[in-house]
Amino acid sequence: MMSETILKAVNVSKIYGKSKALDKVSLEIKRGMIYGLIGENGAGKSTFMRTVMGLITVDEGNIELFGETGIKGLQKGRRRMGQSIETPALYPDLTARENLRVQAANGGVSDREIDDLLQLMNLGHTGKKKAKNFSLGMRQRLAIASTLITNPEFLILDEPTNGLDPSGIVEMREIIHRLVTERGITVLLSSHLLDELSQVATHYAILHDGQLIRELSKEELARETRxxxxxxxxxxxxxxxxxxxxxxxxxxxxxxxxxxxxxxxxxxxxxxxxxxxxxxxxxxxxxxxxxxxxxxxxxxxxxxxx
Amino acid sequence: MLNLLTAERIKLSRSKKLMVVLGIFILLPIFQAINTKLNVENGKELNQVVDTVINGATGIMMIDKNALTIFLVLCSFVSFFIGEEFQNGTIRNALSLGRSRTHYYLTKFVIAGLVTLVGTIIMTALGMVSFSIIFGFGEVADINHYYLYSLKTFGTLYLLILANVSVYVMIGFLTKNSGVALIWSFLYTIATGFLPDIFRHTKHFQQVTDWFTETFLFYYNFATPAHIAKFPDMVMVSLITIVLSSTLGIISFKRTDIK
CATH class of the missing domain: 3.30.70.100 (Alpha-Beta Plaits)
Known part of the structure; x- marks a missing residue:
């Protein structure tokens, strides 16, 4: 049942000098959705995700997370989220296990789930290998494992298949499906390829020059591209x-x-x-x-x- | 904040940079003691005002003797310690979990302060031991209560170093890049360390230079009663520097967009 609103953005704008990176973007993501943000490079996808994560300030508009607003409310809401924005953010000199321990500590949660997550992401065999020696696919999987250590209800993935080979892309798609079906996580992900997103997402928002020009469901997309x-x-x-x-x-x-x-x-x-x-x-x-x-x-x- | 400190502990447990820093703090006093012995054997006469440390007792001033080295080592460590979080994007991992930016900043400052404390304790202790073995423990001239003096001296010296570390932390958060932070920290160290030498020749500017902690480290003698009497001023300048730089750093960091 898609009832609870996880994220609600109302007229969110971000201005850099004279250019509007985000121009009154409004959207609503409900529990259980796999919400795809699509747009060309520079359309404002990452900027929007960063505003949601509190990494950049919003110049106009309002963001609501799990029904919470305001600085304290959003901080509380963000503790129920996970993110992997652009390149996988990892400590290159630490192993997969140590990277997960750091994130568990950051989130103030137990590190008991580390073994399960390493298995889930097919990283159980990495042992003492440092993250800097991982392939891009392994780093992407470790970055997602890192976001899952805090048991998020809402996951933000910015171009998770960027740079992956075809088998890596398929694997990533399967991982996202499993997270939604097995863990009930709501996902906001971005890509500049609609074709790729269409194989995962249930809802779409098309961003262009910082503006949300179209929001549609999987059914609507199928109808319009039938x-x-x-x-x-x-x-x-x-x-x-x-x-x-x-x-x-x-x-x-x-x-x-x-x-x-x-x-x-x-x-x-x-x-x-x-x-x-x-x-x-x-x-x-x-x-x-x-x-x-x-x-x-x-x-x-x-x-x-x- | 305790959670963030735990995360830092895990990161530092594998940090090669920390090992290098501690290695320098361990080896430098031993090397200096041996080097001083060789100089004495070659006819050099030790003078506390010039050499700062001449026996085990004056070893409490190892921080003063090696202030520039300590600054350069710590500014490198802090620049990488903070800059790499921005460059690797790992700063997002903590902040996106709703962690307060003030707590994040203070965590970095506390860790930098602890590394400084451990490093300076190691350097002072090894300096005192090394110089005691070679030159005997001896005494600090005109000091009657050595233990009290040594505690006050070490505490003051540590605070003077910590004040600069606080500025390095601020620069790290302002620049968000290891290399750029390193350059600015280095320039700050050189400017506030060596420019006072010029300005101290004029009466009015002399007072201005006393607002920079490095002036005390480079131009004061911590074994002279007149300068020992200035310890409270040194502590006050250090604390003001720490509070000002941290406040400026936190305000700026809270307004920063994280890429």
Whole structure:
């Protein structure tokens, strides 16, 4: 049940000189969500996360954590959170176990869970190896283990798959899923790749130039980037008549030569036959999906050729 | 704050930099005692005003004798100790858990103060032992109650050093970078240590230079009764320096954005 509000940001702004790193960003994250922040580099993702973590001050607006506001309230709320922002923040000369002991001490919690966490993150074998000798994937996993030592209810991960190889990305995705399903953690994560986020997140916010330009759920994203039959013909009016005869209602005339059909996706050949029998010149017909990347660029005003 | 101190203890238990600092504090007095012996064997005459430490009793002034070395070692240690937290991003780990920035700052200061205390105790103790073995324990001229004098001297010297350490901590938090902190700490040490030598020649500026703790360490003799009488002034200047630098450092750190 997604009822309790974990994070509520209202009109949060952060100004550096004359530029607004965050411009009146408002969003709400409820318990159980995997909330994905998407935006190009410099869109304001990390800045927003840092304001939530109290690492940078907010110039305008208000942040509420676990229903708490104010300096003391937010400090209390932050004790129920964990974070890994940008590069994994580790002590290079300490082992995985020692890094976790430091974070346990920082959080004022017992270090009894260290062994379990090392196993969970597949770091049980690292022994006396120092963190500086870890691969990037291992460091990312250790950074997440470090955030989990304080048993957070809300986890903030800034570009957790940044720099990882494909197997590392898959592994990280599985870890996030496990944290949500096994530990019931609410997650706020960021990426500049919508395609990557779409495989994990349940909700999305698209940031562009410091502004939140779109907030949508996984279902809404699926609907807006759904699969369709793309039909190209010189006689759109005739084609529409044929589609109506076939009982197809969910379609959209995109231009004078293009129609998108959102139903009967498995009946491309029979639709094509009907169009041909009606003496229509069909230059192209086939199923396609709007790429998430194109969708994102469309929203942010970029171009897919970029 | 106790939690943060525990975290610092774990970090320092593996710190090579701390080992290097303690190594210098251990080896330096032994090396100096041997070096002094060789100089005496080669005809040099020891003079307390010039050499500061000439026997076991005057070994209590090892901090005074090695003030510049102690400053340079500690400013390097503190610069890395604080700067690396910013550069590795590990400062976020504690602060994002809702830990108070004031507590974080004070934790770093307390640890720097403890390292200074341990280092100066080691240096003083080994200096006294080494010089006693070679030159005998002897005495400090005109001092009747040595134990009381030694406690006062060590306490004052420690506070004078701690005041500078407090400034290094402030510089570390202001610059947020080991290298930059190191340069500014070094410049502060050199400026407040050697510029008074010029300004002390004028009557008005002499009083101004007495507001810098290094003036006492570099231009006062801790075995002279007239200068011993200045101990309360030294303590006051040290405490004012600690309070001012810490207040400035905390206020600035609380307003700092952590990248």
């Amino acid at each position: 699969q369709y039959i793309e039909l190209e013909t010189t006689e759109v009016q005739k084609a529409v008549a044929v589609l109506d005869e076939l009982g197809i209602k969910d379609y959209e005339v995109i231009s004078g030569s293009k129609i998108h059909i959102y139903e009967s996706l498995d009946d491309v050949s029979s639709i094509n036959r009907s169009l041909v029998l009606a003496n229509l010149k069909v230059s192209r017909i086939g199923t396609t999906r709007q790429k998430l990347e194109d969708y994102f660029l469309q929203l942010t005003g970029g171009t897919s050729d970029a």
